[in-house]
Amino acid sequence: MSNSRRKFLKSLTGAGSLMLLGNKKPAHSTIPKVNPDQFGVLVDTTRCVGCRQCEKECNSINEDLPPRAAEDFKDKSVFNERRRMDYRSYTVVNRYESVNKSDNPVYAKFQCMHCLYPACVSACIVGAFTREKDGAITYDAWKCIGCRYCMAACPFQAPAYEFANVLTPQVRKCTFCFNTRLSKGQIPACVESCPMEVMKFGKRTELIQNANEKISKNPGRYVSHIYGEKEVGGTSWMYLSNIPFQAIDLPKLGYHPAPGYTEPIQHAIFKWFLPPLGVYATLGGIWWFLSSKKKKEQSDA
Numbered sequence: 637m638s639n640s641r642r643k644f645l646k647s648l649t650g651a652g653s654l655m656l657l658g659n660k661k662p663a664h665s666t667i668p669k670v671n672p673d674q675f676g677v678l679v680d681t682t683r684c685v686g687c688r689q690c691e692k693e694c695n696s697i698n699e700d701l702p703p704r705a706a707e708d709f710k711d712k713s714v715f716n717e718r719r720r721m722d723y724r725s726y727t728v729v730n731r732y733e734s735v736n737k738s739d740n741p742v743y744a745k746f747q748c749m750h751c752l753y754p755a756c757v758s759a760c761i762v763g764a765f766t767r768e769k770d771g772a773i774t775y776d777a778w779k780c781i782g783c784r785y786c787m788a789a790c791p792f793q794a795p796a797y798e799f800a801n802v803l804t805p806q807v808r809k810c811t812f813c814f815n816t817r818l819s820k821g822q823i824p825a826c827v828e829s830c831p832m833e834v835m836k837f838g839k840r841t842e843l844i845q846n847a848n849e850k851i852s853k854n855p856g857r858y859v860s861h862i863y864g865e866k867e868v869g870g871t872s873w874m875y876l877s878n879i880p881f882q883a884i885d886l887p888k889l890g891y892h893p894a895p896g897y898t899e900p901i902q903h904a905i906f907k908w909f910l911p912p913l914g915v916y917a918t919l920g921g922i923w924w925f926l927s928s929k930k931k932k933e934q935s936d937a
């Protein structure tokens with residue numbers, strides 16, 4: 637075997653073996669410390685009237701989303717079913733019955749919660765999600781391999797997948813307006829556009845103080861709990877409600893950060909998952925070696 641062939645095979649099998657073994661320590665395995673001054677949003681669902689202006693503004697600021705006519709957002713028939721975020725929408729507003737059926741319905745807006753300990757970051761095996769220091773969880777489509785572990789890991793069913801895009805499907809979720817507005821010193825578009833001031837943007841610690849004041853100064857108006865203050869270790873987007881949170885589709889979750897649950901899965905995946913490129917590199921090397929050997933035998937004959 638010539639030296640160059642040996643070197644080539646060595647490099648192929650070396651690369652393959654490395655990938656087959658997997659990088660046991662993904663770059664994002666260390667969960668960053670939470671910045672106490674990070675931003676957040678407090679959503680007071682008791683103020684929401686279901687006008688869907690927030691959905692409209694989100695769609696218009698995010699050029700990645702398919703453009704939609706303004707008329708689409710005036711359609712109130714969407715409230716006849718419970719919607720989830722999808723490839724066309726980073727945020728959706730749903731309608732719920734109040735506990736006392738004669739009272740006005742309750743409306744609640746949902747988007748990615750921008751968790752303090754995000755399960756999507758922990759679950760993504762290629763590090764396509766990043767926790768920015770101000771609290772936003774961002775996504776890099778270039779790194780994404782479409783495995784959708786993030787979707788399985790998210791306790792809020794926030795990430796959606798572009799199943800309709802056959803060639804370049806991406807995961808879609810609220811960006812916290814990180815590139816479009818936050819990085820320019822502006823508040824998120826949905827927060828700014830809401831005519832009812834349902835959402836308050838600010839430092840997360842101050843929002844918690846503000847929420848506690850609202851609860852104590854308005855007895856009977858709110859359930860005495862700030863959803864997201866502690867759930868799954870805390871979320872940047874937090875909620876107040878006058879009906880139980882589970883009645884507005886916010887799941888009952890423990891206070892333990894979700895990555896505590898998903899990291900073992902991720903690490904198991906890293907241990908046993910055979911990345912296709914590693915397999916192909918190794919198989920390619922074997923095929924190349926065997927076919928060269930056969931050719932040599934034929935030419936020697």
Ligand code: SF4
Nearest residue numbers: 748749751755756790
């Ligand atoms: S809500 Fe889901 S997608 Fe958003 S940061 Fe948390 S785990 Fe990630």
Ligand code: SF4
Nearest residue numbers: 694810812813824826
């Ligand atoms: S923060 Fe920005 S991306 Fe997220 S729902 Fe609001 S407008 Fe949409």
Ligand code: SF4
Nearest residue numbers: 684685687688690830
């Ligand atoms: S813009 Fe404000 S009031 Fe209108 S649906 Fe959105 S959160 Fe509710």
